[in-house]
Amino acid sequence: DYTPCASQSPSGNSADGSLTCSVNQSGVYQLRFEVVDLALNRTQSDSQILVDLADPSSSAGPLTTYQTTKTFDVPYTASDNLSGLALVELWAKGPSDANFGLAGSIALDGELSKSGSFQFTASSDGLYQFYTRAKDKTGRYETAPSQADAQTTVDTTPPEPVTNLIATPIANGRVRLDWTKTTSADAQQYLIYRNDTSVDTLVATLTDINQTSWQEPNGLTGTFTYTIYVQDAAGNYSTKATSNTVATDATPPSFSDLSVNPTYLKANSLLTVQFTVSEELSSLVVTFSGHSLTCTNEGLQYTCTYLVTGTESEGENQIQILATDLAGNQSSINQAVVCDFTAPVISAGSPQGETSELQPIVSALISDSGGSGINPSTLLMRINGVAVSATFDPQTGRLSWQPPLNLRVGRTYYVSVWASDYAGNAALVYSFRFTIVAPPS
Ligand SMILES: [Ca+2]
Ligand SMILES: [Ca+2]
Ligand SMILES: [Ca+2]
Ligand SMILES: [Ca+2]
The missing domain is CATH 2.70.50.50 (chitin-binding protein cbp21)
Incomplete structure (x- = not known):
């Protein structure tokens, strides 16, 4: 239903004016405008209005x-x-x-x-x-x-860059950077890039803007420059500061053409170690059984010598070569040699005295201590001054020879045996004799 909300009583045949209605709620209102003449004829005109009482x-x-x-x-x-x-x-x-x-x-x-x-x-x-x-x-x-x-x-103002950026190679291919800090109070971090010929790598983000140095955590081999950007809190980057170029070396020296002569050492042997290194060295230490070798070099080729005294320990000894390059990188290699100061011993010649065998096996026992072992090429057996082609059994240590023809009855045979070990220590010459007698009938 409609509710009357305003009325007016104009006079005459026409009227202009306005009516004011008050509402207290937003919404769509249906308006009915009614005109009533003096004869009580009514004319209605409907419309609607939207009332908006709330602010956006x-x-x-x-x-x-x-x-x-x-x-x-x-x-x-x-x-x-x-x-x-x-x-x-x-x-x-x-x-x-x-x-x-x-x-x-x-x-x-x-x-x-x-x-x-x-x-x-x-x-x-x-x-x-x-x-x-x-x-x-x-x-x-x-x-x-x-x-x-x-x-x-x-904030459209980039921070000031760092200044005096210097890269310094330190030991083992590492690099230290030093700089003067930015003067911008709103600087928030330093971004450090390492640049090789083709790639820039972000290597550190430093959030302490009072920091004025930084070190590479690991060694590098190559040629590099470094750049530092300063970034403010808003994200603006300074222009870059670029360091000098540094060449770094994290690669230890390597060895080639190693030779050790001789590899079996007796007293008074001159031990000679020769090798070539891959780069210039700051130091070289070559030791043998706790003793230092004396080294000379021509460029990268080294010759080191040591005169064996015979007081070193027998058996296997290590030659150690320890080389340090100019950047402080070290490498070492070991090479085993054997010291043997003890000559072999020859014993147990057989047969001795009289034998009735006409083709006796003639033998002697040869043993070696000290570590190098019997050198078969040094073995020699002579019978009555004539070398025979004796064979050596390294299992038993026995050097033996059997005559291909019968020996002569009644004759005495004189046997001498020589042996040396691999180090060159010679055994005392060992001699014995036997006489062939007639077999019992
Ligand atoms: Ca509104
Ligand atoms: Ca700024
Ligand atoms: Ca190196
Ligand atoms: Ca020996």
């Missing part, structure tokens, strides 16, 4: 903490409950502003809700605060908020 609402943001460009987008959201949005305004207060000022306005088309963004251009670096105000289609105008909806700091 809107908000600016969100914004990131920093902007690195003067022009950036300020997002907004806006809504209106009934009549819809007519426009939204951006209000801004910059670092040199006493108050918020209108910074932009976007016309809207009656949407009940809308989001979008303003493009804002700051006049200088500093803190910018924002709010929005919306108007609805009825002209209701959102009240300015008591505080900003969003804020951001504009």
